Amino acid sequence: MDKKWDLVIIGGGPGGYVSAIRGAQLKKKVLLIEEHKIGGTCMNYGCIPAKYLLHQTKIYKDLKENRNLEGPLEEMRCDWKRVQKERSRVVERLVKGLEFLIRKNGVEMTKGQGFMNENGQVSVRVDEGEEKVVEAEKVILATGSSPAELPFLKPNGKEIITSREALELDEVPRKLLVIGAGAIGLEIGTIYQRLGSEVTILEILPTILPGSDIETVKYLERILKAKGLNIHTHMRLESSHVNAGKVIAQGTQLESQSPFEFEADKVLLAVGRNPNSEGLSAKDTPLSLDERGSVSANSLLETNLPGVYAIGDLIGGKLLAHKASHEGLIAAENAFGKKTEMNYAALPLAVFTDPEFSSVGLTEEEATEKGIKIQKGVLSLQASGRALTLGRQEGMVKILADERDRVIGAHILAPNASEFIPEITLAMSKGLRIQDISSSIHIHPTLSEAVMEAAMKTKNEAIHVLND
Amino acid sequence: MDKKWDLVIIGGGPGGYVSAIRGAQLKKKVLLIEEHKIGGTCMNYGCIPAKYLLHQTKIYKDLKENRNLEGPLEEMRCDWKRVQKERSRVVERLVKGLEFLIRKNGVEMTKGQGFMNENGQVSVRVDEGEEKVVEAEKVILATGSSPAELPFLKPNGKEIITSREALELDEVPRKLLVIGAGAIGLEIGTIYQRLGSEVTILEILPTILPGSDIETVKYLERILKAKGLNIHTHMRLESSHVNAGKVIAQGTQLESQSPFEFEADKVLLAVGRNPNSEGLSAKDTPLSLDERGSVSANSLLETNLPGVYAIGDLIGGKLLAHKASHEGLIAAENAFGKKTEMNYAALPLAVFTDPEFSSVGLTEEEATEKGIKIQKGVLSLQASGRALTLGRQEGMVKILADERDRVIGAHILAPNASEFIPEITLAMSKGLRIQDISSSIHIHPTLSEAVMEAAMKTKNEAIHVLND
Numbered sequence: 001m002d003k004k005w006d007l008v009i010i011g012g013g014p015g016g017y018v019s020a021i022r023g024a025q026l027k028k029k030v031l032l033i034e035e036h037k038i039g040g041t042c043m044n045y046g047c048i049p050a051k052y053l054l055h056q057t058k059i060y061k062d063l064k065e066n067r068n069l070e071g072p073l074e075e076m077r078c079d080w081k082r083v084q085k086e087r088s089r090v091v092e093r094l095v096k097g098l099e100f101l102i103r104k105n106g107v108e109m110t111k112g113q114g115f116m117n118e119n120g121q122v123s124v125r126v127d128e129g130e131e132k133v134v135e136a137e138k139v140i141l142a143t144g145s146s147p148a149e150l151p152f153l154k155p156n157g158k159e160i161i162t163s164r165e166a167l168e169l170d171e172v173p174r175k176l177l178v179i180g181a182g183a184i185g186l187e188i189g190t191i192y193q194r195l196g197s198e199v200t201i202l203e204i205l206p207t208i209l210p211g212s213d214i215e216t217v218k219y220l221e222r223i224l225k226a227k228g229l230n231i232h233t234h235m236r237l238e239s240s241h242v243n244a245g246k247v248i249a250q251g252t253q254l255e256s257q258s259p260f261e262f263e264a265d266k267v268l269l270a271v272g273r274n275p276n277s278e279g280l281s282a283k284d285t286p287l288s289l290d291e292r293g294s295v296s297a298n299s300l301l302e303t304n305l306p307g308v309y310a311i312g313d314l315i316g317g318k319l320l321a322h323k324a325s326h327e328g329l330i331a332a333e334n335a336f337g338k339k340t341e342m343n344y345a346a347l348p349l350a351v352f353t354d355p356e357f358s359s360v361g362l363t364e365e366e367a368t369e370k371g372i373k374i375q376k377g378v379l380s381l382q383a384s385g386r387a388l389t390l391g392r393q394e395g396m397v398k399i400l401a402d403e404r405d406r407v408i409g410a411h412i413l414a415p416n417a418s419e420f421i422p423e424i425t426l427a428m429s430k431g432l433r434i435q436d437i438s439s440s441i442h443i444h445p446t447l448s449e450a451v452m453e454a455a456m457k458t459k460n461e462a463i464h465v466l467n468d
Numbered sequence: 469m470d471k472k473w474d475l476v477i478i479g480g481g482p483g484g485y486v487s488a489i490r491g492a493q494l495k496k497k498v499l500l501i502e503e504h505k506i507g508g509t510c511m512n513y514g515c516i517p518a519k520y521l522l523h524q525t526k527i528y529k530d531l532k533e534n535r536n537l538e539g540p541l542e543e544m545r546c547d548w549k550r551v552q553k554e555r556s557r558v559v560e561r562l563v564k565g566l567e568f569l570i571r572k573n574g575v576e577m578t579k580g581q582g583f584m585n586e587n588g589q590v591s592v593r594v595d596e597g598e599e600k601v602v603e604a605e606k607v608i609l610a611t612g613s614s615p616a617e618l619p620f621l622k623p624n625g626k627e628i629i630t631s632r633e634a635l636e637l638d639e640v641p642r643k644l645l646v647i648g649a650g651a652i653g654l655e656i657g658t659i660y661q662r663l664g665s666e667v668t669i670l671e672i673l674p675t676i677l678p679g680s681d682i683e684t685v686k687y688l689e690r691i692l693k694a695k696g697l698n699i700h701t702h703m704r705l706e707s708s709h710v711n712a713g714k715v716i717a718q719g720t721q722l723e724s725q726s727p728f729e730f731e732a733d734k735v736l737l738a739v740g741r742n743p744n745s746e747g748l749s750a751k752d753t754p755l756s757l758d759e760r761g762s763v764s765a766n767s768l769l770e771t772n773l774p775g776v777y778a779i780g781d782l783i784g785g786k787l788l789a790h791k792a793s794h795e796g797l798i799a800a801e802n803a804f805g806k807k808t809e810m811n812y813a814a815l816p817l818a819v820f821t822d823p824e825f826s827s828v829g830l831t832e833e834e835a836t837e838k839g840i841k842i843q844k845g846v847l848s849l850q851a852s853g854r855a856l857t858l859g860r861q862e863g864m865v866k867i868l869a870d871e872r873d874r875v876i877g878a879h880i881l882a883p884n885a886s887e888f889i890p891e892i893t894l895a896m897s898k899g900l901r902i903q904d905i906s907s908s909i910h911i912h913p914t915l916s917e918a919v920m921e922a923a924m925k926t927k928n929e930a931i932h933v934l935n936d
Binding site: 014018021022025042043047048051052055056059060062063066067068069070071072073075076077078079082083086090093094101104105320321322323325326329346347348349350358385386388389390391416418419420421422423425426427429430432436437439440441442443444445446447448449451452460461463464465466467 | 817935
């Protein structure tokens with residue numbers, strides 16, 4: 001660890017480990033510093049365990065709702081303890097595989113808390129008190145984020161929990177109250193609702209998934225409510241207390257200004273995440289932070305400190321593992337000679353509810369705000385033969401183009417929406433037109449045909465629905 | 469029906485009905501002639517019912533293999549009669565919806581057998597003997613195809629059946645013998661194997677899905693065999709007879725030249741399909757056919773008869789519903805002023821086995837044959853976090869580029885492969901490069917990330933596997 005490194009990376013999540021491997025591919029000597037577990041929140045406590053639990057509970061729910069089975073269906077139960085054991089095995093296997101890859105690429109790993117010291121170099125706090133300086137030519141900061149708290153609702157690891165604990169519960173709570181209807185709240189709410197929990201989700205803003213295309217998420221909200229999730233928007237939480245193992249949460253419904261009160265066995269705090277920027281740099285040579293505490297990085301991902309880059313949740317924007325990974329590639333390449341600017345115009349996202357919500361580019365509201373004369377094509381999955389064969393006709397594909405026919409955004413509610421949005425991401429990143437999508441041949445019968453047909457709809461040329 | 473039509477279409481399958489609706493969108497007076505059922509083979513007897521049965525049996529199989537359930541799993545049965553009833557309801561609903569759309573678009577439909585008469589006009593045989601002439605400015609022929617037969621194995625509707633009957637069986641056969649390991653044979657074999665049939669599939673050629681990328685389909689063959697499908701290649705069938713409700717099929721294994729014999733309750737004949745071109749034109753003014761009996765159409769989809777276009781299975785090439793539909797759009801537009809040439813370079817296909825096989829563009833063998841210096845990236849789903857959360861790590865993404873980095877083909881084995889191949893189809897139809905795919909941000913965790921990473925692998929820049 002004493003030699004001089006070409007590249008030192010602080011944080012081994014999906015941003016950090018990707019930049020480490022790319023650095024090694026560029027023939028650089030790379031040190032990756034991780035305080036807890038390689039793979040970060042995404043692999044250990046976030047996306048990956050959530051997706052495993054979503055998949056398993058989906059199978060269980062599909063089973064319970066299957067009308068084409070004979071036998072004692074009501075006696076079938078989900079073996080939750082076993083699912084949880086498998087979940088931790090899945091995570092372990094991924095982490096092990098990742099450590100193998102990192103080593104095989106020639107990246108060195110060290111455990112400890114890295115930070116920028118007063119000389120503009122990296123120090124690692126290995127044990128309490130013990131610190132080591134690491135000489136680095138270039139540094140990438142990738143320390144991620146942590147769940148935000150509310151002043152009157154602090155996680156206690158028992159009744160009041162964050163996503164991390166919520167994904168590792170041994171028992172299915174009878175009543176689960178979720179604060180925040182973002183991706184995390186909706187996914188975890190879905191998991192436990194499928195297992196029989198009475199799930200209530202409170203959101204302070206007027207819609208679920210705030211900031212998303214309103215037409216699309218309003219439709220999703222209707223679908224999720226019909227599936228039994230108790231979703232309430234305009235709900236401002238104001239106080240909470242724990243009493244005999246139950247949490248009482250109180251606040252005001254902002255439209256009616258009437259008070260509300262909910263009781264639950266567990267409360268999941270899912271009101272956003274804060275950047276892990278505290279203590280990341282010495283007082284004398286501070287990193288520039290924005291008002292939210294995110295490290296400020298320019299479009300080349302450079303910070304104010306020379307040779308120091310920052311990526312991922314730490315720099316704000318959309319908190320997505322694949323954003324961090326992509327930034328990791330760009331930062332590592334920029335550190336050693338390239339000058340690629342990050343472009344967030346074609347950054348897709350997904351929420352793994354049922355149906356999935358997947359989105360890329362501008363919402364209808366954002367496009368209108370920008371003064372774009374939009375062309376819009378919306379296709380209901382009612383028009384999809386594939387959806388009918390799957391018995392899954394709830395959903396839609398919405399695609400937006402500007403006046404020159406360039407694709408500027410898409411918002412999808414469909415099974416596997418996350419798998420077929422890449423076509424639109426690619427179209428957007430290459431500046432393609434709506435006609436490029438509608439004239440590309442799509443396999444029948446697939447759900448992705450709905451993308452093609454939504455594109456046709458913008459020109460009133462759809463076949464399987466009536467045009468305007 | 470006596471008025472003069474702008475456009476008359478013979479055949480209401482996925483080629484014919486799409487061209488009819490597009491003709492109407494072009495403000496033309498359109499007549500659609502269909503002998504049997506609107507929607508054609510695909511909707512009534514092919515893709516759609518197959519996909520419904522595949523989905524239902526998949527749910528059943530997932531249930532039976534689920535180790536995370538508690539309860540009397542062994543007592544759970546698939547209610548096959550109910551599944552079949554639902555299958556016919558799904559088809560009925562699609563057909564009704566389609567008839568509604570066709571009518572609402574102002575297309576007139578008539579039942580009967582259409583053909584080109586000796587005056588180069590369309591005649592319709594309505595009932596036995598009764599014929600009516602239909603005056604048309606332009607004609608599109610879209611009569612589709614029918615299952616091919618073998619001289620010594622003729623469907624009798626009981627023991628020896630075609631795909632149509634195989635999808636409508638009331639009872640699950642104990643032993644099913646499938647002749648032909650193409651898409652139809654593999655899909656139907658999969659359906660009944662999931663329900664407990666002992667399924668044997670015989671293919672005369674050296675690989676399943678002949679003509680496909682060999683590395684990919686050899687892998688698929690291994691997977692399907694491991695799931696319990698008895699697949700034998702190099703098997704030439706030579707004779708068959710029915711005895712006491714059983715079929716005995718005999719032939720020669722071509723590698724060893726040793727004889728084989730199989731007994732089965734049902735034999736599915738799935739050795740290809742023939743174009744429905746017989747009797748489609750009068751002797752005096754014949755349509756040009758190729759040696760296989762397909763109607764010859766040029767790249768504008770024009771036949772040798774003036775003003776007469778032909779599309780879909782009738783003209784040969786790959787027998788795919790979405791090829792027919794796309795040709796339907798092009799033919800209708802070309803009939804009224806456009807001059808768009810069909811381009812089959814980016815025509816994708818899928819086989820809905822488990823995992824799905826999906827493919828677009830050149831195979832590795834075709835590319836090598838053409839003298840292209842290929843760049844190849846293969847990514848195993850072992851490297852996919854999403855695959856691990858789904859418990860579905862069998863599969864791969866293979867992507868091929870030419871020396872100028874242009875994407876020329878892709879071959880995928882993965883759950884939902886058919887849903888994420890559109891990105892590659894689009895890339896190919898727009899002449900994009902491998903770097904356009906690898907630099908487009910893909911959502912984590914998804915299976916479609918494997919497309920991005922296979923693209924990275926062509927340049928030895930993959931992150932989640934070791935490069936060469």
